[in-house]
Amino acid sequence: MKTILRNFISVLRRFRMATLLNILGLSIAFAAFMVIMMQVSYDYTFDSCQPESEAIYRMDMQYQGEQVAIMSRPLARAFTESSPHIKAGTLMTSWTSDGFYSVERSGEIQNFQDPIATVTPDFTRVFHFDMVEGDETALEQPKSAMIPESIANRLFGNESAIGKQLMGGTSGKVVAIVNGVFKDFPRNSSVRNIIYLQMDPKENYDEWGNSNYYFFFRMDDPANAEDVKENFKKNFDKTKMAGSDLDWERDKIDLHITPLTQLHFLTNASYDSMPKASRQTVQVLFAIAFIILLIAGINFTNFSTALTPMRIKSINTQKVLGSPDSLLRLSLLGEAVIISFVAFLISLVVLHLAENSFIASLVDADMSLGVQWKIIGVTGIIALLVGALAGGYPACYITSFPPALVLKGSFGLSPKGRVLRSTLVSIQFIASFILIIGSLFMFLQNHYMQSAPLGYDKDELIVVELNSKINKNLSVLESEIKTFSGIEAITCADQILSSRDYYMGWGRNYNDKPFCAVGSGCILWRISLVGELCLPYSDLLVGISGSLCYCFGHYFYNRYLPELASSKFESGGKYKVGVIRL
Template sequence: MNTLARNFSHTFRRFLTASVLNIIGLAIAFASFFVIMTQVDYDLNFNKGYKDYQNIYRLEIKPNEEWGWQLWTPRPIAELIGTASPHIQASAITGWVNDNDYEVNGNLFNEPMMTGFGDFMNVFQPEMVTGSTDALEKKDNVLIPVSMAMRMFGSTDVVGKMLFRGKQSDNKPVTIGGVYKDFPENSQIGNYIFMPFDPDIDKNNWGNWNYTCYYRLNNPANVSEVEKLAFQKLMKIAPEELQEGLQEEKDNADFFHLIPLSEVHFSKIGNKSASSRTTVYLLICVSFLIVIVAAINFTNFSLAETPMRLKSINTQKVLGAKTSSLRGGLIAESVLISLIAFAVSLVLLLAVRNSGIQDLVTADLSLGKHLPLLAATFGISILIGVLAGLYPSFYVTSFPPALVLKGSFGLSPKGRKLRTALVCFQFFVAFMLIIAIGIMYTQSRYIRTSEYGYDKDAIVVGDVTQDARKQKDAVVSELSRISGVEGVAFSQFVLNSQDTYMSWGRGEGDKNINFACFPVDEHYLDVMGIRITDGRNFKPSDNGVYIFNEAARKKYPWMAVDMPATPGDWNVVGFCENIRFSTFRNNDIVEPMAFIYVSNAKNWSYENRVNVRISAGTDKVAVIRSLQKAMEKFTPGHDFNFRFMDQVLDNAYRNELRFTRQVLLFSLLAIVISMIGVFGLTMFESEYRRKEIGIRKIFGSTTGEILRMFNKRYLYILIGCFIVAAPFGWWIGQHWLEGFAERTPIRAWIFLASFLLVTAITMITVTVQSWKNANENPANSIKTE
């Protein structure tokens, strides 16, 4: 052990620069590996926190070709499927998740709530801390998670206590019937307030496609049998109109299917921004590529040190040291450096845990929550140390003790080929990742700079509380007094915030229409800057009218101004320009949509969001502060989440943007690690060739010619690596673009820019490192052995 410590200390000091570069490169790689794999672990284990998760399935259904596959289904269909087979143990028919205000002991909390029919919690089977899921059988009883109980009451002993929806003065109490252990953060059904529906809502309504359904089976092997039995039962019991459509289907596969809950995270149905397994596998590849690049650096450094340690090793052999012990010591030195790098990576992770790096992943980066991953990273560090030291240790101990080696493995044909191959792999990774990130950047820029059909850069949006809804006119008056505010309007949704919105079907037969529906107030189109192309805008006196987009008029040519959209339906008062109302995952230019206005909307409240138009040149940050302060007059202490449309877009594309940022950051790290390797290898190579450089200068070579000699070799390597890497980078970028219905073409400049970037960095690195020896006095160089 003492010998190992002495040899390691001596080697570390002798090759200080190389050792420090090794540790930095490996530490960055290990930290990157840990961060990426937390995201991979989050995605691959999504929805696996429920009891017997493999027995839980979600219903996906396709009412017709025009609607396509969706999650929403009528209650009768959901209940019929739930009773179709004895293999189904429980059914959960759930509605929307809504954020509501709740008052507790004078404090206001905004919390998500999910409602369902019957004993719907029997599907998810939460672990109860106090109370029971049976409490939901009683009217106005709710279940809450431990985290919410602690936040509201500071205790989990809260069964029987009251929550007041809205404010206590509104007199809408609900009773806490139980407290359940929080589900993991990577769960489909989150930590909500669970509450039962009124048992009579939509009981026999086959036309209200408004519920999402989950089923617990006794065995996953029975899923096909369950689907067939449910389809047969639908054929017998469903209304005649639905049966006519079902008779055209050969089996259930064209109408509905049950998807395992563990696969829901990767299903694009109902969530076009869902993660994909290919993306997860790409992240795994990126994480290992970064580690491999760092390992290559380590191996190259070890190989480069070899010729300078031959005399020392041979001397120890002459003095009686065993070859096996020498090899073991060299490998142990390599492992020790790798373990030091692992320790440094832990320091890096602790330092960046609360920084912007957390935004790159959806998982918590706390080391204590990922102990198996931490152990795996530790194991990889040992493996890299062994592999990096294995070949050099066998090579350096393979010579007879009496042999005096003049020359260098680093410059021998065999050594040059091995080093060249390792450096080529590093450049291949750098080119591939930069090309991919270039493609992603152009699409992201395309999304931000495209025309949306309304003045998105002038709009700020915020949430609206129940108290504020009750004082709509006062809210408009209060906000309009703020300097820079040009207009205020209410809407149920925020444009471009999601893939799908409320979908309506109207009419029958040849006059059947389907469209996205946006409930708004009478000022909305003016505030947003949406242009009317035919007819008129909304009036305050309108009570149930449409303004369709031009895509709807093109698809349904019978629609006209001042005429019902379909027989017996509301009137169409106007048409507007086609706008981008959802995301680029849809082709909004051909999708029918309608703004609706109901002056006396009793069935729903469409004033969920407030849209504020800001005049040009206004300090938007200051306006947002003023808006928040003004809205607090209606609900003190509430965060109204005012945000720019850019922030809305960032949230709508959060998965794609997160993946882009991940690839960008780790591409840069891969380049940094690769350049560390090039720097170190050039340092050793220029040292090996000092005598050659001196002789060349004596025979008239200039400094520029010597620098070109070093750079020329790397230029050829770069060209070859780029040719091989370009198709792989294109494939990664093309796969990412497939998630968008509207996308920008892949430009040639992306490939050119990636080549020039890596080449410039490499040439600068080689030139800087070779400059000293290229300018050294030839007399000093020739004396060097």
């Protein structure tokens, strides 16, 4: 070991630049490999935090040939009750909203804002929660709430959260009581670390046409899932839907079930706001990670080979003086392994620095070294293997020639020496070009997504988030803002335009005919009446109903609303209603 370290220090002094370049290239390669593998692991292990995750399914509905992730409450209830193989079923609203609320702490009322979703009580029986306070019955009481440990610590510090009241942001009325606190889920989980409220037991209880919910269920045995679904379709009394907006035969309704473990890669279901990833993209990233290691290993071997003409005479002189081949090869191999492992240690420093840089925003996974210890450990082993593979062949190759041949001539100019270097350089160039071309296509796709026309002019637009108190006085806000010069128009909306879809789960009729069918997703955006609509060249159609303004795409307009173009009529004698082309 002392001989190996002594030779390594000698090589570092004699070939300082080559050694530093080797270490630099390998350290960057190892850091890039770990970052990419963190994202790959994040996607491939999505929802693996759930025990028996293979037994949890989400049911989607096929409506008029389109798969939709939402379904009605009575249909979900009928399926849950159809088989003893279904251990539990639960519903969750298909959207989460950032709710303003307040809590009392140390005698003071403090305001907060967090995402909120409503669920049925069996949510804790379908999904596993590691409860810090309370138990799986936390959502069975009226107005009950369940919050993650991170939010509980932020709201109540070291105090117990059980029994604490969540009050409306401006009304001061109690909207929920905390009955449970659960340990935070990892980032790659469909169950998010948000506030869960008990769904109103009467909400859309028998509304077959109101499809607004995600439906999850847990099986006793995953092998029975398809049989249970087919049995339900065969025996379900479809006349129960009579009188609703849904008709099993007319709307060509079918049912699809997706295991929770595959839900992250399901991308063909409409109205699905669950986190998604492309399986092909993840596979490409996986391949890129190992191509980077291949290029780094070849580069390492090329540097070692490039030093061969300068080192081979010294090595073979040692052979002449009696050093055995095995010791010389072990020494050369040890040098390569040490260089590779030093590069790995430096890559950990690079990774730690990247954790607090813009690179972290490009990765969904938590880049903390303590969290990613498995990937770091595997990369450390790979670093040793890279050193052994990249240094092993040159070590054997350099010591395989008779000392007389090497001491008399120039090995670097021999045919075997030239073939070795040419082959390695060719492989390196091919792999590099593959990465460059792939990166170019990714850049072009990313550029297209960032520069594609959105249908409205987003320049010179300022967006400000309002709380519920200000929302009650929008006219006052409008008057005050208009006093500032340079402000041409003001409007209010539920969401930033194009930031997300806003779907209807109910129907609307015009002249006794449905013009917004259930599940058609006709509403894209809601705009309050206050102010002017400042969309200079929007490609949308806008219809005002009550105190809200509904935006439709041209496809929906051409299909359902041609006779309403430019029409105006009264609604309740208060607001004008119409469809306007901008």
